[in-house]
Amino acid sequence: MERRIKVTFLGPVASFSHQAAVEFFGESAELLPRISFAHTLSAVQQNEADYAIIPCENSTNGAVVQTFDLLADPNNFYRDVKVCGAHYLTVHHCLLARRSVFTRPYDYGSVTKLYTHPQAWGQCESFLGADLKGIERQDVSSTSKAADIVSKDTERSAAIASRFSAGHYGLEVLKEHIEDKGDNITRFLVLRNSGSECTESGPLSDPINFRTPELSTSPVARKTLISFTVRQDTPGALADALLIFKSYGMNLTSINSRPSQKKNWQYVFFVECQGATLGEDDKAVAEILYRLQSVTEKCRHLGTWSE
Amino acid sequence: MERRIKVTFLGPVASFSHQAAVEFFGESAELLPRISFAHTLSAVQQNEADYAIIPCENSTNGAVVQTFDLLADPNNFYRDVKVCGAHYLTVHHCLLARRSVFTRPYDYGSVTKLYTHPQAWGQCESFLGADLKGIERQDVSSTSKAADIVSKDTERSAAIASRFSAGHYGLEVLKEHIEDKGDNITRFLVLRNSGSECTESGPLSDPINFRTPELSTSPVARKTLISFTVRQDTPGALADALLIFKSYGMNLTSINSRPSQKKNWQYVFFVECQGATLGEDDKAVAEILYRLQSVTEKCRHLGTWSE
Missing domain, CATH: 3.40.190.10 (Periplasmic binding protein-like II)
Structure with missing residues (x-):
C-alpha cells in the first residue's frame, strides 16, 4: 500500500x-x-x-x-x-448560512447577525453596504471560525467565509464572490x-x-530563496551582496528584510531570484552562496523550486 | 510674538x-x-x-x-x-495606578485588575509572571487608553503604560522598566x-x-530615502536600480518593499542610503534620481535629513 x-x-x-x-x-x-x-x-x-x-x-x-x-x-x-x-x-469570500434557513430569493434583510474575521468586513464593503446594512456584526478569530459558529447557531445568522469552509461545515452558499476586489x-x-x-x-x-499539468507545455520558472545578514560595520555590503546575484545572471524577483532578532537595526535580507537562462540555476546558486560568504555575516540557501 | x-x-x-x-x-x-x-x-x-x-x-x-x-x-x-x-x-513600560491607592512597599498581590494593549503583556512576561500572577487582565486598544481607564477607575486596578502617560493622567509609577527586553x-x-x-x-x-546638541561635536550622518517601482517585464531592473546608488557612492542602509497598490506582485521599493563622503549627498542624490528614471517606472525622492 x-x-x-x-x-x-x-x-x-x-x-x-x-x-x-x-x-x-x-x-x-x-x-x-x-x-x-x-x-x-x-x-x-x-x-x-x-x-x-x-x-x-x-x-x-x-x-x-x-x-x-x-x-x-x-x-x-x-x-x-x-x-x-x-x-x-485566490481568496474569495461568500455569504454562508445553515441550509434551508433562507429560501430563494434570499431576503438578506432577515439575517439577524453576521460573523467573520475583522479584515473581511473591509474586503466586502460594497456588498455589505448595499444588501446587509445595519445588521449586527460579530468579530471572530478567523473566517472558518465564523462558518463553524453559524453551523451550530439556532438563529438566522450568516458567516462571511470561503466556499471551502461551507463544504467543511455543511453550510449553504447564499452568495459568492462578495469581495470588492476580485484579485x-x-x-x-x-x-x-x-x-x-x-x-x-x-x-x-x-x-x-504533480498537479501542474499546464507547466508541461511551458518552460518551468525556477526560483531560489537565499537569506543573508550583512556586517553592520561594513558600508556598501548590501549592494555588494546584491551585485553577486547579478554577476551570476540571477534576476532579483523580490527582496524582503526583517530585524535579525540578534542585534537592533541589523537585518536579515531575503532575496528571491530567478535564472536568466533556464536550467543553469544550480551551478549559479552554488557559486553565489560561496561568494556571499565573503561579504555577509551569515547566509543560507532556503531552497530552489519550480513554479 | x-x-x-x-x-x-x-x-x-x-x-x-x-x-x-x-x-x-x-x-x-x-x-x-x-x-x-x-x-x-x-x-x-x-x-x-x-x-x-x-x-x-x-x-x-x-x-x-x-x-x-x-x-x-x-x-x-x-x-x-x-x-x-x-x-x-525607547519604549519602556511601567506599572501605573491612581495615587495613594497602593502604599510602599507595594503589595502587587492586592491589584484587582490589569489593563494594557495585548502586545504589552508579552513584553512584560517576567515581571507579570513573578509579581502579578493570576490577576485578571483586560485588553484595551492602546497603553495610553489603559492609563486613562485606570485614572478613572474606583477599584484597585493598574495599567501597563509609559511614564509619559502616567504624567498625562496623573498616575503614580509603582514600578518602571518592567519590560523583559530593555532595548x-x-x-x-x-x-x-x-x-x-x-x-x-x-x-x-x-x-x-535643534534639540540634538550631541551632534554639534560629531559629524552629522545624512540619510536619504528614495522610493521606486521597476517595470515588471524587465528582469534585472531591481539590481540595475540598486547599482546606481552604489555607482554614486551611496551606501544602502535599508531596503523595504510593499505591494504597489496598482498591480499584483509589483512592488514599491524604499531604499534608504547614506553618502560615503559627508556633504556630497545632494549632488549624488540628484544624479541618482536622474539615472533611476531610465530603469524604473516611477521614482521619488522622499527626503534627505540629518540624524
Missing part, C-alpha cells in the same frame, strides 16, 4: 492554509492542522510531517512577516527545512526536510507531473 | 507618537493628535500642520507597513510631503511640506542647533 503524504498547515480546519494544502496536495494527503506556523516548521524539521504549507505573501497586504521571521531562524531550529514549491490561492491572492510556500528521503524522490522533485 | 510650530501625530493623547513629538519638538510646540497616519500626512500636505511625526520601524517588530504604504502614495495625495528628520524613542526602540520619521516656507528655514534645516 502506498504511504500517504503528510502535510501540516496552520489550522483551524477549513482555514485558507487548509484550502491551499488541499488544492496543492489533493484530497488523498494526510492533513495535519497545527496551532502556529512555528509548529508546522517543527513538524517538518522533526520529520513528523513530509511537507508544510505556509503563506508568505498576499497581493494586497504584502509579506507575511511571521513566516519570514521563522525562515530567518536565528536559533537554527529549522536548519533542514527548505522551500520546495509555491502555491497561489486578492495569497502565495504559499511548500516546505520539506532536506534530509528526508521520503520527499527527495517525491512528487515535488518532478513538478511537471 | 513667535509663531508656535504645529506638529501632528497619531493619537490618542499620551500615545508613543505623542511622546515622540514632545521629545523631538519640545513642550512649546502645538501638538495636534489625529485619528490615523493618513490624517497626519494630509495635515502636512494641506499646510494645516508644519510637521508630522510617524513611526516607521521598531527594533523588534520591523517596518511599520502602514507608514510605507502611505509613503508609496499611489494616488499622489501627499506629493509635497518629505522626510526632514528622524527620532528614536525596544521605535524609529520615527519627521515630515514637512516641501513647499512650506515656514519650515524651510525652520529648526530642522539646521539640525545642529
